[in-house]
Amino acid sequence: MATSHPYDVVIVGAGPAGMCAALYTGRSMLRTAVLERGIPGGELLNTEKLDDWIGEKSILGWELAKKFEEHSREFGAEYVTATVERITKLRDGTFETVTDSGDRYVSPAVIVTAGGTPVKLGIPGEIEFAGKGVSYCAICDGAFFKQQTIAVVGGGDAAVEEAEFLTRYADKVYVVHRRDSFRASRILQERLFANPKIEVIWNAVAEEVTGDERGLMTGLRIRDRVSDEVRSLDASGCFVFIGFHPNTGVIDGHFDHDEMGYVRTDTTMQTSIPGLFAAGDLRSQLTRQVTTAVGDATTAAIAVEKYLKTRDEGSHEIVAQGSGGYTA
Numbered sequence: 001m002a003t004s005h006p007y008d009v010v011i012v013g014a015g016p017a018g019m020c021a022a023l024y025t026g027r028s029m030l031r032t033a034v035l036e037r038g039i040p041g042g043e044l045l046n047t048e049k050l051d052d053w054i055g056e057k058s059i060l061g062w063e064l065a066k067k068f069e070e071h072s073r074e075f076g077a078e079y080v081t082a083t084v085e086r087i088t089k090l091r092d093g094t095f096e097t098v099t100d101s102g103d104r105y106v107s108p109a110v111i112v113t114a115g116g117t118p119v120k121l122g123i124p125g126e127i128e129f130a131g132k133g134v135s136y137c138a139i140c141d142g143a144f145f146k147q148q149t150i151a152v153v154g155g156g157d158a159a160v161e162e163a164e165f166l167t168r169y170a171d172k173v174y175v176v177h178r179r180d181s182f183r184a185s186r187i188l189q190e191r192l193f194a195n196p197k198i199e200v201i202w203n204a205v206a207e208e209v210t211g212d213e214r215g216l217m218t219g220l221r222i223r224d225r226v227s228d229e230v231r232s233l234d235a236s237g238c239f240v241f242i243g244f245h246p247n248t249g250v251i252d253g254h255f256d257h258d259e260m261g262y263v264r265t266d267t268t269m270q271t272s273i274p275g276l277f278a279a280g281d282l283r284s285q286l287t288r289q290v291t292t293a294v295g296d297a298t299t300a301a302i303a304v305e306k307y308l309k310t311r312d313e314g315s316h317e318i319v320a321q322g323s324g325g326y327t328a
């Protein structure tokens with residue numbers, strides 16, 4: 001039976017941002033619920049290895065996720081496996097966060113850290129062969145392609161990094177990119193160019209994923225944007241890394257966002273809806289890293305504490321400047 005649960009703060013999503021926010025709100029003695037549809041970890045679970053988490057020269061994505069989760073639980077945050085369908089601000093100023101089972105979480109503040117969803121190519125065969133060759137997660141599916149030939153589509157950090165990772169399994173990895181240069185960071189590009197198993201196909205767009213009568217992918221049809229020549233790559237896998245869409249669909253009502261749909265916040269991570277905070281990959285900002293996600297989350301959690309205090313005192317304004325400080 002659907003029930004109603006009162007909390008001081010509800011955190012939607014348990015990626016790095018959600019888990020870090022939970023650590024800080026728990027540490028502030030706020031009754032905290034973290035609602036996550038899958039295993040806590042978010043994009044860390046789609047990342048093989050990190051070499052840019054300060055303090056660790058190299059750490060596996062799942063390992064860091066586990067550490068985040070264990071640490072955030074230390075301060076009392078309650079993790080609930082649930083898919084959030086809607087976050088609505090009620091007339092009394094509190095939020096109602098409703099899950100797919102109909103459970104209602106009621107809280108005066110919410111931190112949305114729901115991240116993003118991979119962008120699809122939108123070409124014939126992509127959906128048909130999803131899970132039968134087409135993938136959006138190298139760490140999840142890479143091992144299925146041992147000694148095979150696969151294609152990666154995209155030219156950002158994700159495509160370049162994951163193409164390199166996939167050479168652990170595949171004998172040959174084509175990287176199909178629509179322009180003649182990558183936007184990925186230089187260090188990732190250098191690793192990719194040095195890898196003999198990788199062949200970059202510049203100025204090419206993927207047009208169709210093809211397969212056999214058993215329903216398995218066998219090829220990727222690509223078109224050269226300069227010559228217009230069409231050819232088919234013999235590939236049993238196609239990993240698509242062409243960006244993310246912010247998961248903002250759960251927010252009921254209008255909120256300020258940028259032209260790409262990412263949520264705009266003020267410097268305290270508060271959205272245009274008072275009491276609703278955003279942190280991590282769905283927030284409008286220059287870059288989306290684990291370090292920036294946890295930075296956002298720290299600010300959001302501390303701002304929530306101040307928001308609840310000022311709310312109780314009858315004012316909704318959070319004063320950011322000079323109100324923070326280092327605490328150990």
Ligand code: NAP
Pocket residue numbers: 121153154155156157158159161178179182183241242243244286287288289
């Ligand atoms: P991204 O940086 O936005 O790159 C998307 C890539 O896909 C671009 O090369 C883009 O081409 C291409 N693309 C977009 N739409 C396409 C389409 N319809 N068909 C073919 N190609 C298409 O996205 P991302 O690589 O997923 O990274 C997202 C964020 O996470 C970034 O801020 C990134 O820095 C971060 N990230 C960091 C790391 C790391 O530091 N280790 C790893 C993963 C992700 P154009 O270049 O032509 O636009």
